[in-house]
Amino acid sequence: MLKPAYKFWLETKEGYIFGKGTFELLQKIQETKSISGGAKALGMSYRHAWGIIKEIEKRIGEPLLRTYKGGKIGGGGAELTQTGKNLIKTYLRYKNEFDQICRTVPT
């Protein structure tokens, strides 16, 4: 049976901003409250994850993360800024709509 499949991303007039990979990374950083935790969950290096975040921040001109140094053992971490949270929310909202279309059966 034929069914639709898709790739989608967010862009501005200037071009590509944010796709599946970055979405997953931000989501994992949010879950683990650290860049290294998010990177590890996706099997990528801290350096690579950091580079992705910096690239998106450059494109949108705003920070996605707020990082802090903790006082506990192994402390420190990262949390999403409102901009970062909004990106995740926007991405997920569209993703749900796309997925819903793909679940409908062709007639």
Added chain:
Amino acid sequence: MLKPAYKFWLETKEGYIFGKGTFELLQKIQETKSISGGAKALGMSYRHAWGIIKEIEKRIGEPLLRTYKGGKIGGGGAELTQTGKNLIKTYLRYKNEFDQICRTVPT
């Protein structure tokens, strides 16, 4: 302003069947009533267009086109089979839904 963009295609459990390029080719063949007319409209060779059609037919196991030799000058041509017409219809229906999502403004 952020907005979504997408790529989409039709697939079966076995994999990719049909995307934007083939859709446009089939649509142009339908309009021009010939493979060469459709190919020309998209700036591709007859041979390339023919190869694309044959590849899809192999994947779905059914002919997309019915070709005929005409009696008129420059006669002959091609028309879409019901399968070909259904593919176009299915593709367009999903495309419209995807486009509609992409016209909504992120909140």
